[in-house]
């Protein structure tokens with residue numbers, strides 16, 4: 001145990017110890033990385049949530065195994081540190097990626113609390129794994145091909161207003177959104193609130209994919225819409241992917257367009273007038289700045305420009321007050337040169 005009377009005081013470290021924070025992917029052997037397998041094989045102590053330990057049962061025969069329940073995260077991290085300080089090679093197992101709502105954060109918090117530094121303390125390795133959003137996306141098509149974010153609906157450690165603000169911002173900004181920890185036996189209202197917040201910004205027809213137990217025996221995939229999402233079968237092992245305003249489902253495949261249609265004719269592949277292959281869009285930063293200055297010079301107020309572009313007025317004012325960078329200055333001159 002950590003020294004409770006003298007927090008921050010570390011007992012002497014026996015060399016050779018190591019903590020590996022291992023993400024094992026969604027739960028099938030085929031989707032675990034070779035490094036994850038190697039690190040688990042080389043470890044002499046395995047710590048993790050019971051379900052994850054079962055998933056790697058073949059790799060841990062003959063090792064010391066510490067099974068923990070879901071709520072004992074800090075405990076798991078403290079145990080890992082203590083064993084590593086005794087010279088043991090400890091593998092702390094997370095599903096998906098260890099750094100995504102996983103053990104990597106709590107492990108470093110506990111280590112730093114105990115005075116650990118990378119130079120003087122036990123070795124720490126983080127082994128990346130496919131997170132639920134990668135695994136679930138792969139099962140439904142290509143929903144994450146444009147900007148996306150993830151929000152965990154778990155309010156066990158995060159106040160609801162924080163979660164709600166993030167949902168509201170993600171919905172307003174048209175991010176594709178992966179919801180982790182959407183619902184459990186006791187937490188049933190959060191997904192309904194998430195739906196309400198999203199519906200304020202997005203069409204009720206927005207495609208939604210509900211993926212349960214990806215790459216595990218009980219895998220289930222359901223397509224629905226934002227309007228009906230909360231009526232679906234959602235649980236602890238579900239990830240919900242909400243599309244953006246361009247996402248579509250066709251032949252059972254969910255796709256978020258990459259944006260090629262902004263530049264090329266999707267049927268003939270011909271570049272639209274005013275666009276150049278390999279160059280920013282005419283509405284990219286340089287083109288936008290040029291037009292912004294031109295519109296302003298033509299008499300549009302910064303308030304009107306802010307409204308048109310749905311950007312903060314202070315940002316527009318500040319942008320107009322700054323010198324144009326070279327490309328944009330040249331463009332502006334080309335566009336207004338004959339006047």
Ligand code: SAH
Pocket residue numbers: 026027094095096097098099100101102130131132133135136179180181182211212213214215216235236237238239240
């Ligand atoms: N570290 C994990 C996330 C842990 S939080 C990762 O990177 O994936 C637990 C949440 O992850 C679950 O509530 C669920 O939303 C999601 N999840 C984990 N494994 C999953 C799977 N196989 N299928 C669908 N969702 C999964």
